[in-house]
Amino acid sequence: MFLSRGTKCLLFFAAGGGGDAATASMLSLAARRVGLKSFVASVIWERFVVDPVPGPIPFEEIVGGKIIGNFSMLVNGFSKAFRGGREVIFQAAKTSMVLGEPIAVVDLVKGVYGVMKGLEEIMSYFGCETVVTVDVGGDILATGFEDDLWSPLADFIGLAASASLNSVIAVHSPGSDGELSQEYVLKRISLVAENGGYLGARGVTKEDVENLEKILEVVESEASRATLLAAKGVWGFTALRKGSRESFITPVNLLTFFLDAKTVASLNPVIKEINNCEEIECARKKLNSLCIFTELDLEEEVYKLIQKGVEINGNILVDIKKRFKSTCKTLTKQSSKP
Template sequence: MQGADWLIKDFLSVKNVLFFGIGGGGDVVTAAMLALAARREGYRAYIGSVVWERMSVDPVPGPIPIDELVGVHRIGRYSAMVKGSSRALRGGREVAFQASNVAQALNEEVAVVDLSAAAEGVAEGLAELIRELDVEAVVAVDVGGDVLAKGYEDELWSPLADAVGLAALVRARVQVQKVLAVHSIGADGELSPGYILERISTVSSLGGLLGARGITARDVEILERLLEHAHSEASRVQLEAFKGCWGQHVIRAGSREIECSPLQTITFFLDPYITLAVAPLAQAVLFTKSIKEARSILNSMGVYTELDLEEDAYTFMRKHGRLPRGDELRKLREEGRARLLFKALSRYSGHGEYGE
C-alpha cells in the first residue's frame, strides 16, 4: 500500500485530520510530511505542534508560551495559527521557531498550542483547534519514541514534552478519533530502537498497534524542502536512513549517538488510550496545569527532564558565555540526575524506617 490511503482509511473513518507534533523541536517537520502524504490521497490535513525549541535555537529554558509569540492569529486561550513571519520573543531576542519555519517552507499557516500550561493547556488548545478547523481526528506525532518510556531508562533525555503530549491527547474533551504516531524510532539518540520496539510490542500485545507506514520517495522530496527552512536533527535522520545511512552516528553537539538504519523510515500508529495504560510518565502528568508542575511530578519519580537540563545549561551559559557541548552536556545531565537521587535518598532517610 502506498501513500496515506491505507494510513487513514484502515483505522480512521474520517476526511479531516490534524497531524500534530507533541515533542517540540522538529516533530512538526514529520507531522508536516505525514499531513502532505494524506493530502496526496485527497484528505484535508492540517499541521500543528507544541512550541519548544532546542537549546541551540532558543537557550531560554522551557517551552514558549503563546503570549510570547508575535505575528500570529490567536484561536483561543491556548492556541494560535502561525505564519512564516511569526516569531517568539525570548530573552530580548526574536526566535524563528520550527512551526514558523515549516509555515514558511509550505507557505501556509501552522497550528500551535501552549505547552507551558502542560496537559491542561495542550488538551484545551487541541480542543480549540479542533473546533476552529472542524477536524475529525488528531494524529499526535512523536519522533524518536520517548513517549513510550517508563522513566528509569539511562538514556532518556527528554521525557517531559512527550509525556504531557500523550496525556493531553487522551485528556482532550472532544469527540474525534485519536491516534499516536511514533516515527523514526531512536532518531533522537535517546532510547535504543530495540528497546522502543519492545515497548511497541507491549502496546501491540494489548491490541494497541493500528498499523505502520514507511516513508516514500515523495516524502523524501518533501522532507528535503522542509529541512531547507526548519532545523531538526532527528527529522534529518530519517532522510539519511532512506538514503542508506547505517550504524553509529553522533548528534546533539556530540552528546548522543544514534543507530541509523531503515527502522528510522517507519511510522508506527498506536491507540493512545492503550498506550497510556503502559506509560507511567503520561499517567503522572495527566492533570497538570503548568510545565513546572509536570516537571516536579516527574522529578519526584526520579526522572530528570529536558527542562532540568535546559536550566542547568542556561546557568552554564551565563557563567561561560556559551552553551555546553558534548561531554559537558552529558556531565551536566549526570550531575542533575545525581541531585535527584540524593534528594530521594534524603527523603527516605528522613522519613523511612532508618530515619532518625
C-alpha cells in the same frame, strides 16, 4: 490503516515541538495525496542552540500570531518570538514558511490541560475528527525511568493530552533522536501491540523523502534527518546534540508506527501523576519527584553556563544529567531513612 470510517480531516500534532513539526508536515502532505484534509499543529519549544531561554515559548512572547482560542494560535512564516532580548524564529514558523500555510500551536506552558484544550480548539477550527500525535524517535513510549532518556516532559504532556482525546500516536523513525535505542523503542511498540494498541504502520515514499528534504532546508531537526539518511542507504551510528548522544541508522528509520494513545498512556507508570497539571512546572515537579530528568532541567543549567560565557559541549550536557540523577538519588535515600 488507523482511520475510523468517515474520517475526512486529520490534525498532525508535533508533540515534542521544534523539529517534530517537519515530520508532522511530511505525514500531513502524505494524507492529502490520498484525498484527506490535513493540518499541522505543534508545541513551541526550541532547543537551547536556537533559544537559550529555558522552557517553551509563551504566547505573549509571540509576534505575528492569530489567536484561535484560549490555548491555541495560528502562526505563519513571518511569526517570531522575542525572548531574553533576542529574536527567535521558531520551527513552527519556519515550517509555515515552507508549506505556505498557517501552522497551529498549543500552549504547552499551561501543561496537560493547555495542550488538551488547545488541540480541541484547533480541531474545531479546522473541522478535524482525529489528532495524530507525532513523535520522532519514540520517547513518547518511554516509562520515564530509562537511563538514556533526556526529554520526557513535552512528550509525556502530549501523550496525556492525546489519550484524553482518543488520539492516535505516530512514532516515526524509532531511535532517531539519540535517546532510547531503536531496539528498545521496537520492544515498547511490541508491548503496545500485545495490549491491543497497534493500529498500523507505513513506510515513507520517494515523494515523502523529497518533501522532507525541502522542509529540512529551512527547519532544524537532527532527528528528522535520520529519515533522509536511511533513504540514502546509510547504516550505522550518527552523533547528535553536540556529541552527547548518538543514533543508529537503519531502514527502520523509514517507518511510522500508528498506536492507540490510550493504550500507550496505560503502559506509562507516571502519566497519571501529571494528568491534572495545568502548568508545565507542575508536570516537571511531578517527574522530578520521581528522579526523572527533563529537558527543562537541562535547559535551566545550560542557561546558567551560557550566561557565564561557557561554551557548551556534549560532555557538559552529560555531566548535567549525571549530577541531577546523583543528587536526586542521594536525597531520596536520605528522605527514606527513619
